Amino acid sequence: MATQLLRALGPLRLLQRSPGPAADVPLRAASHGTSLLYPEHIPTSPLQKALLAVGSAGMALYNPYRHDMVAVLGETTGHRALKVLRDQMKKDPEGAKILQERPRISLSTLDLGQLQSLPEGSLGREYLRFLDVNRVSPDTRAPTRFVDDEELAYVIQRYREVHDMLHTLLGMPTNMLGEIVVKWFEAVQTGLPMCILGALLGPIRLSAQNLQVLVSELIPWAVQNGRRAPCVLNLYYEQRWEQPLTSLREELGITDPPTPH
Amino acid sequence: MAAPRSFALWGYCDRGWSRLMPGCRLPGFRSCWPGCPLGARLLSQQKRATETHFGFETVSEEEKGGKVYQVFESVAKKYDVMNDMMSLGIHRIWKDLLLWKMRPFPGTQLLDVAGGTGDIAFRFLNYVQAQYRGKQKRQVRAQQNLSWEEIAQKYQNEEDSLGGSHVMVCDINKEMLKIGKQKASAQGYKAGLAWVLGDAEELPFDEDKFDVYTIAFGIRNVTHIDRALQEAHRVLKPGGRFLCLEFSQVNNPLVSSFQVIPVLGEVIAGDWKSYQYLVESIRQFPPQEEFKEMIEDAGFQKVTYESLTSGIVAIHSGFKL
Numbered sequence: 001m002a003t004q005l006l007r008a009l010g011p012l013r014l015l016q017r018s019p020g021p022a023a024d025v026p027l028r029a030a031s032h033g034t035s036l037l038y039p040e041h042i043p044t045s046p047l048q049k050a051l052l053a054v055g056s057a058g059m060a061l062y063n064p065y066r067h068d069m070v071a072v073l074g075e076t077t078g079h080r081a082l083k084v085l086r087d088q089m090k091k092d093p094e095g096a097k098i099l100q101e102r103p104r105i106s107l108s109t110l111d112l113g114q115l116q117s118l119p120e121g122s123l124g125r126e127y128l129r130f131l132d133v134n135r136v137s138p139d140t141r142a143p144t145r146f147v148d149d150e151e152l153a154y155v156i157q158r159y160r161e162v163h164d165m166l167h168t169l170l171g172m173p174t175n176m177l178g179e180i181v182v183k184w185f186e187a188v189q190t191g192l193p194m195c196i197l198g199a200l201l202g203p204i205r206l207s208a209q210n211l212q213v214l215v216s217e218l219i220p221w222a223v224q225n226g227r228r229a230p231c232v233l234n235l236y237y238e239q240r241w242e243q244p245l246t247s248l249r250e251e252l253g254i255t256d257p258p259t260p261h
Numbered sequence: 262m263a264a265p266r267s268f269a270l271w272g273y274c275d276r277g278w279s280r281l282m283p284g285c286r287l288p289g290f291r292s293c294w295p296g297c298p299l300g301a302r303l304l305s306q307q308k309r310a311t312e313t314h315f316g317f318e319t320v321s322e323e324e325k326g327g328k329v330y331q332v333f334e335s336v337a338k339k340y341d342v343m344n345d346m347m348s349l350g351i352h353r354i355w356k357d358l359l360l361w362k363m364r365p366f367p368g369t370q371l372l373d374v375a376g377g378t379g380d381i382a383f384r385f386l387n388y389v390q391a392q393y394r395g396k397q398k399r400q401v402r403a404q405q406n407l408s409w410e411e412i413a414q415k416y417q418n419e420e421d422s423l424g425g426s427h428v429m430v431c432d433i434n435k436e437m438l439k440i441g442k443q444k445a446s447a448q449g450y451k452a453g454l455a456w457v458l459g460d461a462e463e464l465p466f467d468e469d470k471f472d473v474y475t476i477a478f479g480i481r482n483v484t485h486i487d488r489a490l491q492e493a494h495r496v497l498k499p500g501g502r503f504l505c506l507e508f509s510q511v512n513n514p515l516v517s518s519f520q521v522i523p524v525l526g527e528v529i530a531g532d533w534k535s536y537q538y539l540v541e542s543i544r545q546f547p548p549q550e551e552f553k554e555m556i557e558d559a560g561f562q563k564v565t566y567e568s569l570t571s572g573i574v575a576i577h578s579g580f581k582l
Contacts, residue, residue, distance in 0.1 A: 042533055048520050055528035068531050145533070 037150040040143040049076045052146065061201060064176075068142050074194035075146040075156060081192045082152040088231050089155070095234035102154055103238050105138050105161040115241060123248055124241030127168045134174040138164060158233060159190065165237050169249065170222070171257045176202070177210050181218045188226030190233070217258040228253040313484060316541030325484045330434055332535045333377070333482075337436035339530040340378055346525050347518070355574050356477060359506045360384045362567070362576060363473055367393050367424025372471040372496060374461050374489075375479020376430040377437025379444055386450055389426040423453045429471070431459040462488040468495045477506040481546040490559035497581045503561055509568060509575040510548040519544075549575050 036043070044052065053076040060069040089095030103109070115124040131137065141160045147153040163182070170185060172178035180202040187195035203211055229252040240248065249255075313322050320328065336343065344352045359381065365371065367389050373381045400407060407415075414421075432438050438456050445454060459465045461476070461483050474493045483489045493503050519540050526536030547555070549566050552575075556564045561579030568575045 042537075045520060048524050051521060051524045052527065055524060059528050066531070069528065072527065 037148065038144075038153055040145050041148075041153070042145045043148065044076075044146055049146065052076045057197065061204075064205060067140075070194065070198065071142045071144075071160065072146065073197070074160075074192060075144055077193040078156060079147070079152070081190060082147070082149075082155050085159070085190055085192075085231070085233060086152060086155050089233055092231070092234040094236050095231070098158065098234070098236055099151070099154070103236070104157075105164075105237070107137060107139050109238075110138070118242055119244075121244050121246065122241065123168070123237070123243050123245050126245045127165065127241075130164065130168045134167075136164065136174060155233070159186075159192070162233060162235075162237065165235075166232060168245070169232070169252070169254060170225075176206060177214060177218070180206070180214060181222050184219050184222040185226045188223050189229070189231060221255070221258050225252075225254045314545050316538045316545065318541075322484050326433075328538075329482045329484075332538050333434045334436045335532055336526075336530060336535050336539075337377070337434070337440050339532075340437065340440065341380075343526065343530060343536070346529060347522050351570060352478075355506060355569055356380050356384055358569060359475065359477060359504060359576055360388050362578065363475070363502070363504055365389055365392075365426065365473065367396075367426050369426050369472045370470070371426070371428040371473045371475065372431060372464075372466070373428055374431045374459075374464070374474065374476045374493075375433070375482070376475070376477065377432040377434060377441050379430055379441035379450075381475055381477050382428045382430045382441075382454060383445070383448065383450055385426070385428050386423065386453055389424065389453075390422050393422050393424050421452075427453050427455070429455045429457055429466075431457045431461075431464065433458070433460050462492060464492045464496055466496045469498045470496050471501060472498055473502045473504065475504045475506070478508065480505055480507055481542050487555060487559065490556055490561075494560045494581055499581055501581045503556065503577075503579040503581070505552075505556075505577040506574060507552075507577070508543040508546060509572055510546075549577075552577060 052072055056069040056072040056076070059066055060073060063069075086099070089099050112128070115128045118124040138161060141157075144153040144157050147156060163186075166172075166182050166185060167174065167178065170182060172181050180199065183195050183199040183202060186192070187199040203214060206214065232252070311322050312319050313325050314320070315325050315328050333340075348355075363385075365385060365388060369385075369389065371382075371385050373385070376382055397407070430438070430441060432441070435458060438458060442456055445451075457465065461479065462485055474497050476489070476493075480486055480489060490503075497503065522540050523533050523537045526539075527533040530536075546552075549568065553564050553566055556577055556579045560581065562582045564577065564579040566575050566577040
């Protein structure tokens with residue numbers, strides 16, 4: 001199954017993503033005078049950030065497959081929320097450890113063999129199953145570029161990488177409906193403007209039937225769980241692979257999803 | 262196209278074999294004879310690899326070509342859309358003005374360098390065809406009879422509406438040429454058009470071959486502009502015309518578009534860095550007077566320029582006499 005996963009190394013998602021930036025167009029650290037805070041950093045003026053926010057929001061609505069636009073929207077609008085998140089993480093012991101050690105979730109850091117060998121029902125096994133069933137890969141997340149603080153850049157990167165974990169925790173697939181439910185959960189948890197916008201505007205593209213299910217059952221469930229659970233960014237998932245999913249859900253206070261998808 | 266049939270001097274320099282152009286500047290020596298064991302002497306005279314600019318970044322000259330290639334490879338598909346966005350569609354008028362300045366007549370042989378997506382080439386074909394039809398109308402109105410050959414051709418749908426005109430589109434980038442070919446077949450251009458992969462600094466054509474040489478928004482991407490100008494001088498027929506359409510120095514309006522263009526690139530094409538390079542390369546290009554002098558250095562005469570849209574772009578023109 002690991003080979004299946006590796007073979008499907010995000011081709012589905014990659015097809016949905018727009019082409020990335022030119023391969024090695026050089027960084028302009030020296031000539032710009034401001035040193036880059038992290039390798040992928042692109043310094044932007046407030047005007048550019050505002051334009052990016054508006055443009056990316058519009059483009060993401062126009063073409064929902066532009067996941068990179070959603071990411072850009074998150075980076076340009078999330079400064080305040082990221083600070084709050086970062087402070088929250090610092091207060092929590094596990095969160096502080098994450099901030100210090102800066103773990104990354106990618107195929108190169110995950111030990112797929114070890115995860116596969118874990119017992120059924122454990123977090124690691126279920127996560128792997130989720131990646132496989134939905135044919136996604138953790139490597140297709142765009143790196144942070146427009147955040148002007150190095151620690152906050154990590155926080156938003158961590159948030160993106162944890163997104164798949166949330167799918168596993170909540171038991172939501174990666175179709176439009178599932179994504180919106182996870183967005184509602186994230187909006188309540190993180191307060192990121194991008195999540196709030198996505199949660200409010202995403203349903204525009206749903207069919208009437210799905211919309212009804214969403215509003216009547218899924219959103220209340222997501223909001224309730226979001227409020228009840230502690231900040232999900234504080235969980236050191238890499239150290240919890242063996243923990244059974246049900247016990248993790250209990251620890252966070254997440255109830256089972258309303259209808260099986 | 263065919264490699265030059267004329268005898269080409271080959272010289273070995275620290276960068277490997279390269280064809281020597283008249284007046285070319287290879288480091289360390291003036292003239293070179295083929296077969297001469299220059300290798301050893303040149304290595305000892307080897308200068309440090311010269312540097313040039315890539316936008317605001319300083320890179321070695323060897324690197325620049327590769328980096329520019331990558332930029333255009335990644336922007337090729339959205340090139341036309343981005344042009345419309347960046348210039349609010351005004352780039353079409355600039356290109357039209359270039360054609361009106363050129364005033365080609367049927368039978369003109371045009372070489373369009375860095376013409377990847379074919380904008381200039383298609384306009385040229387349209388212009389020449391319109392000329393031809395205009396001429397026919399005038400003939401009919403003046404009650405001049407068409408010659409019997411022309412009538413026969415008309416009936417057989419064989420008339421050469423281009424009157425012998427031909428445009429060669431040359432670009433160094435395969436992706437851009439691909440897009441150009443797709444556009445040509447989509448818009449129905451077939452006759453009088455050829456697509457060639459080639460380097461502006463070393464054109465794969467004989468000398469004295471073309472009536473007009475154009476380069477629109479391409480010359481600022483060339484690593485050695487002087488070499489490109491010399492090549493232009495070489496391939497033009499005596500009496501031929503050199504035309505260059507390029508961004509130029511303007512004081513204020515570009516400041517805000519500097520900020521906006523990479524944002525547009527990111528939102529529309531998902532590519533910030535290529536468009537950052539594009540705006541920076543505009544800044545790096547020499548101003549009108551300086552570029553005029555460079556063209557004169559290459560051997561062109563009667564060099565003039567005309568600034569359009571309050572100096573955002575300029576058309577430079579020179580003749581090989």
